[in-house]
Amino acid sequence: MSLCSVRRLSAFYGDFQVLFDVDLEIEEGRTVAIIGANGAGKTTLLRSVTGVLTPAADSIHFAGRPIAGLPAHTIVAQGIAMTPEGRRLFPSLSVEENLMMGAYAGRRGPWTLKRVYGLFPVLSERRRMPAVVLSGGEQQMVAIGRALMSNPRLLLCDEISLGLAPVVIKSIYEAFPAIEAEGTTLVIVEQDIGRALAMADTVTCLQEGRVTLVGQPKQFSRADITAAYFGT
Amino acid sequence: MSFFDLVDPILQGLLLGGLYALFAIGLSLTFGIMRMVNIAHGDIIILAAYVTLVVVNQFGIYPLAAAAVVIPVLAGFGYLMQRVLLNPVLGDDILPPLLVTFGLSVIIQNLLLVVFSADSMGVHAGAIQTASISLGGGLAVGWLPLVIFIVAVLVITSLELLFAHTKLGRAFRATSDDQTMAQLMGINNRHLYAVATALAFGVTAIAGVFLAVRTTFVPTLGPSKLLVAFEVVIIGGMGSLWGTLAGAMLVGVAQAIGFRYDSGSGILAGHLVFLAVLLLRPQGLIARTRDL
Amino acid sequence: MNSPRFQVGSATRLSRGAWAAGAALLVALVLAPWWAEDSDLRSIAEFAYLVAIAQMWNLLAGYGGLISVGQHAFIGIGGYVLLILSLNAGISPFLCVPIAGVVSALVAIPVAGVVFRLRGPYFAIGTWAVADIFRLILDDIPAIGGGSGKSLTSALMAIPGWEREATTYWIALGLGFGLTLGVYLLLRSRLGLALTAIRDGVPASESLGVMVGRVKLLVFVASAGGLGLAGALIYLTKLRISPDSAFSVDWTVLMIFIVVIGGIGTIEGPIVGTAVFFLMRGLLADYGPWYLVVLGSVAILVMFKARGGLWGWVASRFDLHLFPTRRRIRIEGPQPITATTPAAQSPAAER
Numbered sequence: 040m041s042l043c044s045v046r047r048l049s050a051f052y053g054d055f056q057v058l059f060d061v062d063l064e065i066e067e068g069r070t071v072a073i074i075g076a077n078g079a080g081k082t083t084l085l086r087s088v089t090g091v092l093t094p095a096a097d098s099i100h101f102a103g104r105p106i107a108g109l110p111a112h113t114i115v116a117q118g119i120a121m122t123p124e125g126r127r128l129f130p131s132l133s134v135e136e137n138l139m140m141g142a143y144a145g146r147r148g149p150w151t152l153k154r155v156y157g158l159f160p161v162l163s164e165r166r167r168m169p170a171v172v173l174s175g176g177e178q179q180m181v182a183i184g185r186a187l188m189s190n191p192r193l194l195l196c197d198e199i200s201l202g203l204a205p206v207v208i209k210s211i212y213e214a215f216p217a218i219e220a221e222g223t224t225l226v227i228v229e230q231d232i233g234r235a236l237a238m239a240d241t242v243t244c245l246q247e248g249r250v251t252l253v254g255q256p257k258q259f260s261r262a263d264i265t266a267a268y269f270g271t
Numbered sequence: 272m273s274f275f276d277l278v279d280p281i282l283q284g285l286l287l288g289g290l291y292a293l294f295a296i297g298l299s300l301t302f303g304i305m306r307m308v309n310i311a312h313g314d315i316i317i318l319a320a321y322v323t324l325v326v327v328n329q330f331g332i333y334p335l336a337a338a339a340v341v342i343p344v345l346a347g348f349g350y351l352m353q354r355v356l357l358n359p360v361l362g363d364d365i366l367p368p369l370l371v372t373f374g375l376s377v378i379i380q381n382l383l384l385v386v387f388s389a390d391s392m393g394v395h396a397g398a399i400q401t402a403s404i405s406l407g408g409g410l411a412v413g414w415l416p417l418v419i420f421i422v423a424v425l426v427i428t429s430l431e432l433l434f435a436h437t438k439l440g441r442a443f444r445a446t447s448d449d450q451t452m453a454q455l456m457g458i459n460n461r462h463l464y465a466v467a468t469a470l471a472f473g474v475t476a477i478a479g480v481f482l483a484v485r486t487t488f489v490p491t492l493g494p495s496k497l498l499v500a501f502e503v504v505i506i507g508g509m510g511s512l513w514g515t516l517a518g519a520m521l522v523g524v525a526q527a528i529g530f531r532y533d534s535g536s537g538i539l540a541g542h543l544v545f546l547a548v549l550l551l552r553p554q555g556l557i558a559r560t561r562d563l
Numbered sequence: 564m565n566s567p568r569f570q571v572g573s574a575t576r577l578s579r580g581a582w583a584a585g586a587a588l589l590v591a592l593v594l595a596p597w598w599a600e601d602s603d604l605r606s607i608a609e610f611a612y613l614v615a616i617a618q619m620w621n622l623l624a625g626y627g628g629l630i631s632v633g634q635h636a637f638i639g640i641g642g643y644v645l646l647i648l649s650l651n652a653g654i655s656p657f658l659c660v661p662i663a664g665v666v667s668a669l670v671a672i673p674v675a676g677v678v679f680r681l682r683g684p685y686f687a688i689g690t691w692a693v694a695d696i697f698r699l700i701l702d703d704i705p706a707i708g709g710g711s712g713k714s715l716t717s718a719l720m721a722i723p724g725w726e727r728e729a730t731t732y733w734i735a736l737g738l739g740f741g742l743t744l745g746v747y748l749l750l751r752s753r754l755g756l757a758l759t760a761i762r763d764g765v766p767a768s769e770s771l772g773v774m775v776g777r778v779k780l781l782v783f784v785a786s787a788g789g790l791g792l793a794g795a796l797i798y799l800t801k802l803r804i805s806p807d808s809a810f811s812v813d814w815t816v817l818m819i820f821i822v823v824i825g826g827i828g829t830i831e832g833p834i835v836g837t838a839v840f841f842l843m844r845g846l847l848a849d850y851g852p853w854y855l856v857v858l859g860s861v862a863i864l865v866m867f868k869a870r871g872g873l874w875g876w877v878a879s880r881f882d883l884h885l886f887p888t889r890r891r892i893r894i895e896g897p898q899p900i901t902a903t904t905p906a907a908q909s910p911a912a913e914r
Contacts, residue, residue, distance in 0.1 A: 091451055111454040120455075127452045131444040140445050143438070144457030189457070308684030310632065360866055365683045367866045369630055370823055374866075377816055377859040381852035494812060498695060501688045505681075535710070539699040542692060546677060549689075553680045 041100075042067040042224050043088065043119075043193055048098045050083050050248075057083045058248045064241075065193065070225045072239035072256075074232050076268060079245040081228045082124055085195045089121050090114040102192065116144045120191035122182040124198045128170040135166040137181050141188030148190025149221045155184040158214050176207035183211070187218065194218065195226045200234065208234065232264065246270045275409045276531075282410060284527030288520030289420030290485065293478035294496055295503040295515050296426065297471035303510055304447045304467045307361060307368050311376035313497030315472055318379055319345050319479020320488045321387060324394055334396040334484050342476045349472030353465040361464070376493065383490035394483040419481050423519075426474055427512045443467060495538070502545035508555025517556050581885040592736055596729035604732045608800055610837055611739030612793050613821060617833030618742045619789040620818035625828035626750065626758045627782035630683075632815055633690025636674070636697050637667045637787040639809035641794025646707055646804055649718035656718050657730055660795040667791020671784045679779070691812065698810035712805025715798065731799050738796055742789050747830050747886045749785070754778065816855075823862045826874030830886035835874045 045063035049056065058080045065071050075081050087094040088101075090111035099107040106114055120141070128137050138155055156163035159180040165173055170181055179199055186194055200208040212234060219225060229235035236242060236256040244252035244267040252259065252267035259267075298312050309315070319341055326337040356375070360367035399418070403411040434440035446453040446463055454460055482488060482496075499522065507518025522541045529540030548555065595604060616638065624630045644663035649656040674693055681689040702710040719727055749755055757778045760768035765775055798804045817840070825836020840858070847854035869876045877883060 089455060091455070110459070111451075112457050112459045115455055115457045123452065123455075127449055129445045129448040129452065131448050132441065136441055136444075139438075140441060140453075140456045143442065185456075302684075308688065310684075310688070356863070366624070366630055366827075367870070369632075369684055369687060370819070371863050371866050373632070373816075373819060374859040374863040378856050378863075381855040381859070384852040385856075494691075495695075497688070498692055501685070502692060505685065505689075533703075535699050535702045539696065539703075542696045542699065545692060546696070549677055549680055 040067045041065070041103075043099070043101045045084070045088065045099050046097070048084070048087060048094055050080070050087055050092060050094065052083075056248065058087070061245070061248070061250055062253075063243060063250075065224060065226060066241075067192075067224050068219070068222075069240040070219070070227065070238055072235035072242045073226065073228045073245065074230070074235055074242060074264075074268065075245035077230075078247075080248040081245055082197055083248075084245070085121060085197055085226075085228060088114075088195065089119055112144075115189055115191075116146065118146065118190075118192035119195065120186035120189045120193070121195040122179070122186045122197060122199065124201065126178045126182045128178055128181055128185070130169065130171045132170060133167050134162055134170050134173065134181055137170045138162075138184050138188050141185035144189050146190040150187040150190050152188070155187055158187075158217055159184055174207075175203050176211065179203065179207075179211055180214075183214070183218075187223070191223055193226065194223050195228070197228045198230065199227070200229060200231045212238070232268070236264075244268055278408075279410055280527035280531060281524050282412065283416070284524030285520050286412065286416035286420050287523035287527060288516065289416065289423040290478065290481060291499055291503050291519035291523055292423040292516045293419070293426065293474065293481065295500040295507070295519060296423075296430070296512065297475035297478075298497075298500045299504050299507075299509070299512065299515050300430075300471040300474070301468060302504070304443050305361065305464050306447075307357065308372070308501075309468075309471075310369060310372040310497065311379055311493070312372075312475065312500060313495065314376045314379040314383075314493030315345065315349075315475050316479045316482060316496050317383065317488055317490065317493045319476040320394075320483035321383055321392070321490075322476075323480045323483040324387075324392055327394055334394045335399075335480065338477060338480045341480055342473050345476035345479070346469040346473035350465045350469040352472075353468035354461060357468070358461050358464055376497075380490050380493060387490060389489055389491070391487040391489055392483075393487040396484040400484060415481075415485060419485070422477065422481075423516060426477065427516055430474075430512055439466070499541065502541060506545055506548045506555055508557040511555075511557040514555060514557030521556070578885055578887050589740060593733070596725070596732055601728060604728060605800065608732050608735035610841065611735040612797055612800075613817065613837045613840065614833050615735075615738040615742045615793045615796075616790060616814065616818050617821040617825070617836060618746050618830070619786045619793070620815070621822045621827060621830075621833050622746050622749070622789070623782055623786040625822065625832070626746075626755075626762065627779060627786070628762050629779060629783060630687045631690040632687045632812070632819075633692065633694040634786065634790055634818065635810060635812060635814035636690065636694035637671065637790035638794035638797065638814050639694065639697055639701075639806070640667045640670055641791035641796075642798035642804045642809040643701060643707065644791070645795040645798050646713060646715060649715065650713070651707070656715070656722075656799055657734065660734055660792055660799070663795035664788045664792035667794070668784050668788030671787030672780075674787075675780050675783050679776075679783075691815075694810050694812070698806045701806040701810070708805065710806060712803060712808065715802045715804065719799075719802070731796070734796050735800070738793055742792075743830060743834070743886075745789070750830070754781065758782065820858045820862050822872075823865055824858075824872055826872030826876075826878070828871070829874050829878065831874045831878070831884075832872050836872065839873065 041064060043065040045061060048058055048061045050058035061080070061084060063084070073081050073084065083092065086092045088099055090106070090109055094107040096108055097105055099105070101117055101119060106117060129140060132140065135152070138152055161177060162180055162184060165177065170178065173181065183196070199211060203211075208231070215225060215238065227235050227238060239256055242252070242254065242256050243250055244264065246267060247270065251270065252263065294316060297315070298309065301307055301309055322341050322344060323334060323337050326332070326340050327334050356371055357368055360371055399414050402414040404414065404417070405411050434444060442453070442458050442463055445456065446458055446460060450460060503515060503518045503522055505518075506521055507514035507516070522544060525540040525544045526537040530537035592607065595607065599607070620631075620634055623634065641663035644666045645656060645659040648654040648659045648662060654662070678686055678689045678693060701707065707713060750758065757768070757773045760771065760773055761775055761778060769775055794809065798809065821836035821840050822833055823836070824839050825834065826832025843854055843857060847857060865872055871879065
């Protein structure tokens, strides 16, 4: 069942065009990986879906309803959450307060503070500390936990592995099955292609704002992916 | 110099700090949450004083009780002003909000002039205006300044509790940190900013009620109050409400000492303390990490 | 393959025409003491000095990006230099004007040392606090009149009437034209380029070698100097000065409204704004404080509807520039540049 569909999405920063007629189909329960080099437009795509950027009318539908043009703060209430590139935790807030902020929209569901601490026990030990003094990996856990607290149907993860050591990345990715089991559909944006492809049911590759490849990971060879990624 | 000459201005100055803190809190709030400085801030204090005058004259109620009307009226005005006039011009450029609030300052002053004329006004609150507690050695503490100081402490305590322990307070802190991420949490910025301004105006209204009772006022008194509030915020350190109280007390004491000579010297003394802090410790007395 | 020849310059057809008209106007105005009434001379002088002070605020805010609500401090300093030097030191009042400019500029340096520690809106109010400090200090000095002020007529008594009126008028005219021209030349210089770069982005301009702090200081000092000149001239016309008047924020109110309504960040703006101000003051003369209410409302409206003010709107609509500061490329030679070919197809399609 289609959870979110993006049709012919173009995005601009001023006069500079960043996305060119991008199509993206997200089915409920099927993890999507979006890969591409820096500047390919991956983050712009996510920002358009979450309402941070305003897309053209009718270009984005979620759970059957058009959401393009809705203000960002109402989109989270619809059930879309994001862990942004660079984590962007609130520096003035403690770990626990950051997590509580995630629940601001008041959506009901399985994810509570207790469940999040169950998923990431180390956060429970650090709950009163200012979120920004935690290590990179722990901050990433807070960011994911914060997004989960809104009980999203769709969770967009932007560059989770950025700046983290491989062993830390591994432990974070180990949390994903539990998240999927609760019924959240995942979109993973990654530069770490291997991990993204291992997890995904569908992969989309962006190159300079255009979709250059879409399908199941097992359909493509290494060469196909490289060509789509770099555009050679 | 006698004991009295030494201690009295310090005592009076510390209490005056309570009033100055109430002047400054609203300014500190809007800058802390929205990075916006309202140049009409002083005029809002005066506006509240005039509203108090009207309420007292119309309904004959006790001035300090008039606060129950003045505060919601000013808070409502603040909410509307933020949503209609200020939210649309908030952005990266600091000029539009400065100019809009500057325009508002001139408009408010001149509308007050039209309605109330330039005559000095005051509100009578009876005994409390002159009653005092004797402390011995010739020293006395006025009831009104004491009440004002206590209210200032209560307001700051309540605000600190609000920020630390309520959903709204967390929303304020989060929005102040990162507006975009706050929206992704479900916070409606436009509404939140208006609530912040309503809160700031509400506190400022309290200051206005007290001002109306404590001194006489004219429509053009606003800018001098803005300057005091601004200096208190800088001296106290941005982002700290207790710092604002500390700064206010420092300015109050400086002014009280200066007033011994003449009224001009009093205000000048306050300015000089501000200059000294700016030169020697620009982050203020109690610094939190917020850039100027 | 021939690349087209081109020239870089800033004059437009309109600007050249405007210069010719301006020169003619200037000649007529200079000759005014011979053909105009005293009251007309005073009105023109007032127009001229309002343009002058508006240009100085515009230089600081519109071009320098430094919004100050306390620049009137330097008007006051100019006025008091006039008072002190002409009454107490016996210097010719007319000579005091340039001296006042220099003194203001010098005072601006330590003032900058203090207020530059503040940013944005706090800088704006900080300058206001400084102006108030000057006012309070001067309030306390009885030798120059203290709080109730002092009259300047005794310094001017010695000069015969017509000569006095005419010289004051010419100084005003000179300030109005001169400071406008000065701003224009400044902006066309390398300093002007630096200012534009800073306005567009501080880190980028710093990386290109623009010394942002120095440039801002220079602009602040220049603005202060200009205001000092104007302040001395203004009190030459008013003949009576007091701290409350000379250091009154009303001067800043005027500067800001004139610049914002006329068009911030343009040289034509202050001129247009002063004209609008004169018009409104004339129309609303009988309504007392209402004219300030109207002025304030119009300024707010400008922020909402047309940030560039009246001239900004006209200039963008009709591409008019009387004082062009931007450089344009004019293509000469046989081949005009055609539109570039569309971007290459995506790699996937090419496969």
